[in-house]
Amino acid sequence: MSEIRYDPLFDTYTIIAPERLHRPMPHRPAELASDTPCPFCPGNEHLTPHEIFALRDGKRWRTRVVPNLYKALQIEAPRESRREGLYERWSGYGAHEIVIDTPQHDATLSTMQIEQIVAWLATLQERIRDLSKDPNLASIAIFKNSGLLAGATQPHPHTQIIASMLLPKHLLRLGEHLWHYYEEHGRALMDDIIASEKQNDRFLYETHSFCAFAPFASAFAFESIVAAKECRTLAACSQAQLQELASHLQKLMYALTQELGEFSYNLLLYEPPLRKNFQNEHYYEDLPRFYRFFVRITPRIYTLAGFELLSHEIINPVAPELAASLLRRHYAPGS
């Protein structure tokens, strides 16, 4: 069973998850594309744990959700915490799920049909709504690891969801930071960032409900953000907004692929906390006023090394203005 430990030296949490020790760890691209049957392909459903959710067209599924075989957290764990002098530990209660984005093994976000990307986003919506019903879960992390350098162990397009009783400290601080900005200025920080990015050379693309740009202090080369202009959470998006977001992600991934070729990346969905807990009770009620969800794509071209681990600051050799000017060339004119 896993557990969450509080690190008093660095004021953060670590998930100790012995079950993940048994996870296959490919070290070369050839191993990632090995001959063993893909557990996420149609016909191999028996190779995954029981299905939690699926979107279907008749008998064929368009997306599936299953528990992660190598869980970092588990619903079966007891909900308890213990103090031992300086130290505090929580049982690893939570959910760790895999969303299979598409039946197509070699699809990418740049080649998938818009309808399939919408089906994937609708599946994420459904999981956010369902997991938010569990009164013990406070945070949700939704992310994709694509390619070896991004930590992927399966080549078939998939997304991971980790929901926990505790807010990771980094996300807690992000919430507090956004709240303080709102308290001081009376506006959501993301609203001000979007207004600023629209007028400079890091801008990528805008639609009614979303704006895409390369962030001013991009930590990763070709880092890009697609931010919601109003929606607090993906779960609140209408069908039309899902279409818009799908189109943004397809265009952005097409531009990135044109510029970088085949590349590893992480896709990170910044969702607000699922509910009020002892960590966020001072700002939770104000969340709708200052939180806008956003998708951050971090290409993993350069590896993180000693300085990054020591300082938690990343050295990025590609200026976001250059990255955006290169990416904009691949957005269709007038789109």
Ligand SMILES: [Zn+2]
């Ligand atoms: Zn597959």
